[in-house]
Amino acid sequence: MSTRERGRRLKDVMRASAMRTADGDRHEEDWALSVRAQEGDRDAFGELVRRHQKLVFMVCRQYVGADDADEAAQETFLKAYTKLGTYDGRSKLSTWLVRIGINTCLDLLRKRARRGIRVDGDGGENPIMAVLPDDAADPERRAIQRQTVARLAYAEAALPAQQREVFRLRFYAEMELDEIAEALDVTVGTVKKQLHRAVHRVREELEAVR
Amino acid sequence: MNERHMTDDEIARAVAGLELDGEIQRHLDACLGCRRRVEALKAPLAARRREMLDAAPDWEAQREQILFRLDGPAAVVPRLHRRHWARALLAAAAVLIAALGLWLNAGRRSPATPRTDAQVERVLDQVNATLADDRVPGFEALDQLVPSPGEIAGLQTHKKSQG
Ligand SMILES: [Zn+2]
Numbered sequence: 331m332s333t334r335e336r337g338r339r340l341k342d343v344m345r346a347s348a349m350r351t352a353d354g355d356r357h358e359e360d361w362a363l364s365v366r367a368q369e370g371d372r373d374a375f376g377e378l379v380r381r382h383q384k385l386v387f388m389v390c391r392q393y394v395g396a397d398d399a400d401e402a403a404q405e406t407f408l409k410a411y412t413k414l415g416t417y418d419g420r421s422k423l424s425t426w427l428v429r430i431g432i433n434t435c436l437d438l439l440r441k442r443a444r445r446g447i448r449v450d451g452d453g454g455e456n457p458i459m460a461v462l463p464d465d466a467a468d469p470e471r472r473a474i475q476r477q478t479v480a481r482l483a484y485a486e487a488a489l490p491a492q493q494r495e496v497f498r499l500r501f502y503a504e505m506e507l508d509e510i511a512e513a514l515d516v517t518v519g520t521v522k523k524q525l526h527r528a529v530h531r532v533r534e535e536l537e538a539v540r
Numbered sequence: 541m542n543e544r545h546m547t548d549d550e551i552a553r554a555v556a557g558l559e560l561d562g563e564i565q566r567h568l569d570a571c572l573g574c575r576r577r578v579e580a581l582k583a584p585l586a587a588r589r590r591e592m593l594d595a596a597p598d599w600e601a602q603r604e605q606i607l608f609r610l611d612g613p614a615a616v617v618p619r620l621h622r623r624h625w626a627r628a629l630l631a632a633a634a635v636l637i638a639a640l641g642l643w644l645n646a647g648r649r650s651p652a653t654p655r656t657d658a659q660v661e662r663v664l665d666q667v668n669a670t671l672a673d674d675r676v677p678g679f680e681a682l683d684q685l686v687p688s689p690g691e692i693a694g695l696q697t698h699k700k701s702q703g
Pocket of ligand 1: 545546567
């Protein structure tokens with residue numbers, strides 16, 4: 331898309347009354363930043379990174395685990411930079427970045443599989459050994475919470491792949507249902523169904539040990 | 541308030557943030573027991589998310605690294621170009637030297653002899669063979685003498701951090 335076309339599209343976007351919400355403002359700003367970044371404005375790209383790096387990291391974290399999430403997130407932004415010209419502003423920039431992030435992670439997992447490394451979204455970490463924040467003041471409550479989180483991690487790992495994917499994107503990357511649908515190229519109905527089933531299963535698992 | 545407590549299925553819907561029937565939503569708002577059941581799953585989910593965020597990189601450092609790495613591919617391309625440019629220059633110099641030698645010889649010999657053409661071919665073949673050989677040390681020395689833009693950027697960052 332040429333710079334002139336992008337400018338015209340930006341005006342269209344800005345004119346659209348549906349975009350007058352806070353979310354719409356953010357989308358407009360992202361679009362304007364992406365136009366500037368594509369013209370070589372590094373500060374604009376830095377600002378885009380600042381706005382979305384937590385989301386991109388948390389998405390990558392769900393696919394490649396703790397050890398590789400940072401590298402995968404950085405790769406995602408580097409790829410996004412070279413592909414900025416293909417971003418047309420129709421979807422949210424965050425969703426576009428998530429898609430690139432997921433593809434980057436899947437490439438990494440394929441490479442790992444070829445090298446015979448265990449494919450595990452948690453990077454092989456043992457959830458029982460996971461260090462939990464000290465947010466429960468009472469030691470007994472803290473121990474219970476630690477156990478529950480460990481159970482949660484196991485229950486989650488046992489979910490069918492698509493349910494697990496939706497579950498993690500929803501609760502840990504805190505994505506909206508429509509964003510998950512767009513990023514995974516499925517309908518919102520499918521996302522709702524998978525999420526509902528996933529929560530139901532995880533709940534059953536956690537209740538079973540109480 | 542609806543006296544029937546929420547089913548497991550409805551609790552799962554509430555945790556997932558899916559819409560609830562008006563009556564069920566009103567029950568959830570008013571019933572401490574059902575809210576506790578929802579919270580019983582929401583709390584470990586939030587704790588696990590915090591655990592992941594605790595292991596997240598320093599955002600500022602990550603951003604700086606990404607911006608620094610934007611120079612990566614650009615640092616590789618000129619390096620290749622420089623090598624080709626150096627090769628082209630060496631090739632031109634070699635041809636010039638060969639031509640100069642032939643021209644000096646031409647003063648002593650008759651000009652368009654077949655032997656002269658063969659000589660030119662042989663010299664050019666030698667030049668090609670030399671340029672095709674990656675082990676020729678001259679090229680590596682040249683690469684070391686001229687730092688790539690990435691290396692220059694690295695040196696500047698290093699100087700800044702020292703200063
Ligand atoms: Zn109730």
